[in-house]
Amino acid sequence: MMKKGIIYKTLLLAATLSLAGCSQDEVIGSGSGAMVPVTVQLPGIYGTMSGKAATRASHNGALNSIPILNLEEGSTLWLLAERRNSPPTIQGYIVKSSGGGVQSLYPCGTQTNSDGTTDIDKENVSTTPLFLTPGTYTFRAISPAKTIYPNNKFKVSNGEYVVATNDAWTQTEATAITIDGKEGIIVLNPLMQVGARMTFTIKKTDNISSISVIQSGVEIDGLGEEPATADYTVGTDLITRIGDSYNRLFVPFFYFRETEDGLKSDIGIRPVDCRSTAVYVIMNLMINGTPVQYTFTVKDRLFKPGYSYDYVVTIDIKNGITIANWQENSWSTDVTPQ
Structure with missing residues (x-):
């Protein structure tokens, strides 16, 4: 949230500042x-x-x-x-x-x-x-x-x-x-x-000693295409587009921050209709010193303007195999713009 945030908020203060500039x-x-x-x-x-x-x-x-x-x-x-x-x-x-x-x-x-x-x-x-x-x-x-x-x-x-x-x-x-x-x-x-937001939280169980996002970060495939021309008028909603599997967006590793809940990051997206397509999320992580990649699929989703779509991944080890449980918590209102 502000780095950015999803429905955002703004206030004003009277400040006495000495500012030079335009006449x-x-x-x-x-x-x-x-x-x-x-x-x-x-x-x-x-x-x-x-x-x-x-x-x-x-x-x-x-x-x-x-x-x-x-x-x-x-x-x-x-x-x-x-x-x-x-x-x-x-x-x-x-x-x-x-x-x-x-x-x-x-x-x-x-x-x-x-x-x-x-x-x-x-x-x-x-x-x-x-x-x-x-x-x-x-x-x-x-x-x-x-x-x-x-x-x-x-x-x-x-x-x-x-x-x-x-x-x-x-x-x-x-x-x-x-x-x-x-x-x-x-x-x-x-x-x-104006747009929607995707939030990612990466948690670990006591079986995991260390976890981090490697340099390739998190890849999101299947979002709407970028507009060829300027298409937004202030006061209206952004045009919602059909998802395109070849359209990708990266969440850089340095966007992730340590929180009490685990590694967390978020990114803004244009409204996109993925009810007939799918969004693929590829997470590139370092688990206990070993690089691991997880891929998750989001189906039948209409990403609406102003909403936050929150995804939680819990990393664990069972029978010697590292696994990841994926959970979606959409429309969360616990948002703090940064």
Whole structure:
């Protein structure tokens, strides 16, 4: 969880920091006169949970027990402020915190690339707020501030953790506010994870003296193909694709960490429909000083956005043979973004 996390959470704090960087004119939407200065606050990101998109926002009861956590300091975020029948004003932010509570978002500069895409310039930070023309706006956000493609689309790949506004649920939907000519404070709803997550816990019995993940790590085969073009719009669910046995993803050995429960790691994946195919997990381990490989199959699974799919492997020795018992604990809500 934050390394990344699965339905994530984010908060904002008022911090007094001396930051050098872009001038007011370099901030998207900056100006003077009738324009209104806007301060943005984010109350966090949710842990694991989600559901299928609805035609209108509804309450997601599964989110009630999910804690809301801070985004890691230094995280980046795009804010999309949209007026009816107008293209959105997009502003980049970096998360700065002075200890806890509500986090502060500081505006960053942006840079336009030769191919027409846009990236955040996190080195170009300012204390100058965003300025907007009075009116009613709908505010959405996505973190990290990934490259913006034409039509305000984003690419989200297997192996990434991305959190954003989700308009399917009242708790995570876009925030609509009327700017009336005075200074405005925008408090966003918590963000949630865009994709799904797979968590792996490797345990050992007393018969095993040592266990580790070797350099080749854990291989996951059968996930959905990477999108050829940017296909994600903030506020919607990622497109769910059919699993492809030739599409693989690796969890590096250095992702695994020692916990009270054993070796543990997690990785983000795009939503994938494996009900007619299968996902194969290949674990490359060192057991009592001997390299051993285990392969497990996950069948009839629809990996949904916002959910965590948790897999526990217990290593034991019986009759002199090293064995591994595989258990799936899906939809766990015990998630701590890192």
